Amino acid sequence: MTEKRLLRYNRLAHGLLSLAVVAGFLAALCVVAQAWLLSVVVNRVFILRQTLTDVLPFLFVLLPLAVLRALFVWSGDVLAQRAASRLKGSLRQDLTHHLFALGPAYTRGEHSGELVNAVVEGVEVLDEYFTAYQTARLLARLAPLLIFVVVLVLDPLTTLVLLFTGPLLVLLLALIGSSVKDIAQRRFQELSWMSAYFLDMLQGLATLKLFGRSREKIETIRAISTRYGSTTLEVLRTAFQTALVLEWGSTIATALVAVEIGLRLISGDIVFDRALAVLILTPEFFLPLRQLALKYHAGAAGRAAAERVFTILDTAPAPVGGTQPAQGRGYDHPRRAPVTRSDIRFERVSFAYDNGQRPALRDFSLHIPHGQKIALVGATGAGKTTVANLLLRFIEPNGGSITIAGIPLSEIDPATWRSQVAWVPQRPHLFYGTFADNLRLAKPQATQAEVVAAAKAAHAHEFIQHLARGYDTPIGEQGARLSGGQQQRLAIARAFLKDAPFLILDEATSHLDAESEGLIQDALDRLLRGRTALIIAHRLKLIYTADQVVVVQAGHAVQAGTHRSLLEQGGVYQQLVASYEGGGR
Numbered sequence: 001m002t003e004k005r006l007l008r009y010n011r012l013a014h015g016l017l018s019l020a021v022v023a024g025f026l027a028a029l030c031v032v033a034q035a036w037l038l039s040v041v042v043n044r045v046f047i048l049r050q051t052l053t054d055v056l057p058f059l060f061v062l063l064p065l066a067v068l069r070a071l072f073v074w075s076g077d078v079l080a081q082r083a084a085s086r087l088k089g090s091l092r093q094d095l096t097h098h099l100f101a102l103g104p105a106y107t108r109g110e111h112s113g114e115l116v117n118a119v120v121e122g123v124e125v126l127d128e129y130f131t132a133y134q135t136a137r138l139l140a141r142l143a144p145l146l147i148f149v150v151v152l153v154l155d156p157l158t159t160l161v162l163l164f165t166g167p168l169l170v171l172l173l174a175l176i177g178s179s180v181k182d183i184a185q186r187r188f189q190e191l192s193w194m195s196a197y198f199l200d201m202l203q204g205l206a207t208l209k210l211f212g213r214s215r216e217k218i219e220t221i222r223a224i225s226t227r228y229g230s231t232t233l234e235v236l237r238t239a240f241q242t243a244l245v246l247e248w249g250s251t252i253a254t255a256l257v258a259v260e261i262g263l264r265l266i267s268g269d270i271v272f273d274r275a276l277a278v279l280i281l282t283p284e285f286f287l288p289l290r291q292l293a294l295k296y297h298a299g300a301a302g303r304a305a306a307e308r309v310f311t312i313l314d315t316a317p318a319p320v321g322g323t324q325p326a327q328g329r330g331y332d333h334p335r336r337a338p339v340t341r342s343d344i345r346f347e348r349v350s351f352a353y354d355n356g357q358r359p360a361l362r363d364f365s366l367h368i369p370h371g372q373k374i375a376l377v378g379a380t381g382a383g384k385t386t387v388a389n390l391l392l393r394f395i396e397p398n399g400g401s402i403t404i405a406g407i408p409l410s411e412i413d414p415a416t417w418r419s420q421v422a423w424v425p426q427r428p429h430l431f432y433g434t435f436a437d438n439l440r441l442a443k444p445q446a447t448q449a450e451v452v453a454a455a456k457a458a459h460a461h462e463f464i465q466h467l468a469r470g471y472d473t474p475i476g477e478q479g480a481r482l483s484g485g486q487q488q489r490l491a492i493a494r495a496f497l498k499d500a501p502f503l504i505l506d507e508a509t510s511h512l513d514a515e516s517e518g519l520i521q522d523a524l525d526r527l528l529r530g531r532t533a534l535i536i537a538h539r540l541k542l543i544y545t546a547d548q549v550v551v552v553q554a555g556h557a558v559q560a561g562t563h564r565s566l567l568e569q570g571g572v573y574q575q576l577v578a579s580y581e582g583g584g585r
């Protein structure tokens with residue numbers, strides 16, 4: 001099943017692989033011709049006592065035949081390699097596309113290290129699977145058949161031996177092979193765990209050191225890699241066993257043929273040149289099977305990896321349901337014209353993470369009129385970021401509807417919509433690259449002057465200009481060398497650069513020093529000016545800026561109004577404000 005799907009996955013790869021097998025088959029044809037010519041020459045020289053000049057024409061053909069055979073073998077290898085590269089390329093591309101379609105809600109729920117392992121190592125394993133295993137497998141079906149037919153013509157009696165021993169060896173291979181599959185699967189799984197665990201450890205290095213847990217983690221990594229090592233040895237052992245059994249089997253079978261032919265030669269039942277040709281051809285009959293045995297573990301490893309890859313590809317993007325129209329794969333949508341007014345409405349929207357297992361929003365309604373700033377406040381885990389995720393279409397609602405200027409959000413092309421939205425996320429992500437690269441993410445064609453202007457507006461210019469290489473200074477992975485406040489200012493600079501009419505601001509919960517706090521507040525005030533905005537606020541100052549405040553509690557909008565009117569109402573809001581003030585914000 002997986003095997004068929006993999007073979008058909010990329011048509012060009014399949015075509016190239018077929019050509020590689022054809023080349024292998026032609027090489028086998030050359031072998032047959034060589035065997036025949038050789039037996040003729042030996043027969044003429046040793047039995048018929050002919051001279052060199054008599055056999056010279058045959059020798060002349062033998063030489064180019066050998067060259068031709070080498071050429072076929074070589075081109076077979078090249079074609080198989082090309083096929084593998086094609087397949088790997090298209091799989092990686094599709095996986096990337098699909099992960100984009102699945103969105104952050106999916107990737108966050110998975111072990112990143114495990115996903116990386118599937119996409120990088122899992123796809124790489126398919127190289128050997130294609131070049132070594134698949135060509136050997138397909139060739140093992142064709143080449144022996146050709147030799148069998150030739151032997152049948154030369155000496156029908158010998159075919160009886162081949163007919164008996166050939167299938168026996170195939171059966172042996174299948175018997176040993178069944179255990180190879182389980183081991184290969186286990187090995188791939190262990191490698192995935194190791195990657196996931198290692199990445200997790202790297203990301204949490206500071207925390208682990210703080211709690212003095214480094215030693216235990218190192219111990220666990222050691223345990224996993226020991227297990228992986230022993231599984232690898234197990235794979236090697238079975239690979240060796242398979243190869244050995246096949247080697248022995250084919251040697252015994254060849255010896256059987258030799259004895260049978262020898263006896264018949266003595267009794268004069270068979271002529272010399274035929275006997276010799278059959279003797280030369282018999283090992284060639286078993287050769288493809290022996291080669292298949294050698295590559296058998298590559299086949300099992302490839303299948304294990306492919307199963308994981310296909311599981312990711314088969315995960316449907318974003319659960320859809322409720323009153324929203326179903327939407328295929330999530331990336332093709334009819335409406336590509338930008339919406340002119342950012343008048344946003346949530347009508348009784350529900351959403352649950354983990355395939356409906358973890359409810360985050362229920363019957364949530366919200367109206368963001370064009371040009372207004374709406375603040376969402378609520379306890380941690382109330383569902384505020386989920387509202388932003390829905391608006392950005394990282395996830396699709398399970399029920400209810402979201403409309404922009406009366407148009408269902410699901411009918412607007414996601415790329416078009418996102419181009420109109422600037423987003424300052426709760427935890428901004430900075431990529432490995434320079435400051436300029438990271439800012440240009442928001443607008444790739446931005447000039448240096450525009451980048452600097454955005455950084456100035458976000459108060460990021462101050463610290464960037466003090467760096468040795470300014471905007472060309474590399475940022476470590478995930479902004480490792482920056483403080484929380486600096487990261488946030490870069491995220492705000494991105495929003496300035498994007499200059500979109502609608503803004504989603506998911507404020508970070510972390511405490512900042514007074515200076516950062518002031519700078520960020522000033523930058524945000526300017527960013528909010530003249531835009532429609534959804535502000536997820538954790539600080540009072542931002543709440544004061546809002547035209548309306550909506551209180552979220554356990555996925556439900558419980559109160560709405562201006563700061564003043566809500567304070568008068570009392571209830572949840574009053575408690576929240578008290579806690580904000582208590583927290584010094």
Ligand SMILES: Nc1ncnc2c1ncn2[C@@H]1O[C@H](COP(=O)(O)OP(=O)(O)OP(=O)(O)O)[C@@H](O)[C@H]1O
Pocket residue numbers: 104105106108109353354358359360378379380381382383384385386387426509
């Ligand atoms: N990717 C996810 N997978 C599974 N559950 C999630 C995911 N993201 C959030 N949740 C859950 O959904 C609920 C709402 O989370 P959400 O992030 O919207 O809260 P929030 O109001 O933004 O909280 P905070 O103020 O801490 O940022 C929480 O119970 C959370 O555990």
Ligand SMILES: [Mg+2]
Pocket residue numbers: 384385386426506
């Ligand atoms: Mg949040």
